[in-house]
């Protein structure tokens with residue numbers, strides 16, 4: 382697909398991975414090729430025939446749209462439980478944050494940290510089902526990335542074997558004002574991979590190496606996938622965590638869903654030997670425990686630093702920075 386700025390956003394067809402084992406090897410090869418190239422060039426790509434039912438995505442957008450239209454006190458019935466590792470439930474960006482959005486976040490469907498609103502009717506069931514579909518699609522993409530990186534079979538799925546830290550958020554971004562249009566500032570996702578879809582309003586943009594912002598054209602049938610910091614570190618920068626942002630639009634509010642396929646908080650993250658010692662490359666990152674990094678990144682959100690250079694990102698662990 383070529384978007385308005387003329388840049389090609391790679392799109393892979395996942396249907397060969399959803400049909401009977403081994404029935405379309407050429408189709409698989411093609412998707413692996415597209416995704417591998419996209420991960421090293423852009424850090425993001427799109428997928429079609431991804432296994433998440435389109436009608437479920439539409440239902441989820443309708444439900445969140447309805448939920449966000451409730452008065453604040455009603456939305457706050459789903460406020461996060463104290464002590465949850467991340468604030469699952471309804472939340473908004475702090476007033477002093479330049480980011481302007483409200484969100485509803487959930488952990489895996491059976492997590493005791495989840496807080497669901499009682500209305501709209503059926504919303505809870507829809508988001509739970511959507512979450513489960515996202516997990517399946519993410520694990521297919523994880524295996525593809527595993528093969529693209531030339532790792533031993535199932536290496537990544539064995540490493541990433543704790544599904545308790547996955548998160549899904551739905552967002553509402555208010556329409557832009559005359560003077561400002563920030564929805565979510567430029568950032569890279571911390572996690573393994575992110576899957577997302579947006580309504581027809583659009584506003585998601587990805588940054589290229591040439592510092593050009595590419596708008597991601599909304600498409601009802603497509604999921605956008607971006608590589609997170611964990612893959613960037615494991616692959617020692619072979620694959621990039623993509624910089625992206627959300628720009629609010631004039632006269633239109635925007636809704637989206639993002640699924641953050643995560644790794645367990647206690648996991649040690651460091652460049653894998655396949656991309657360092659085995660090929661005589663020095664590691665570009667120091668080892669760290671994933672939840673320590675999550676904590677630092679969460680602090681960026683709760684206490685946004687006023688100077689952009691004080692915002693913590695993955696370069697905090699870079700071997701070049703000490």
Ligand SMILES: O=C(O)CCC(=O)C(=O)O
Nearest residue numbers: 552570579585627637639
């Ligand atoms: O709302 C979106 O489309 C993007 C959300 C996002 O980038 C994030 O939460 O990290």
Ligand SMILES: [Fe+2]
Nearest residue numbers: 568569570625
């Ligand atoms: Fe993001």
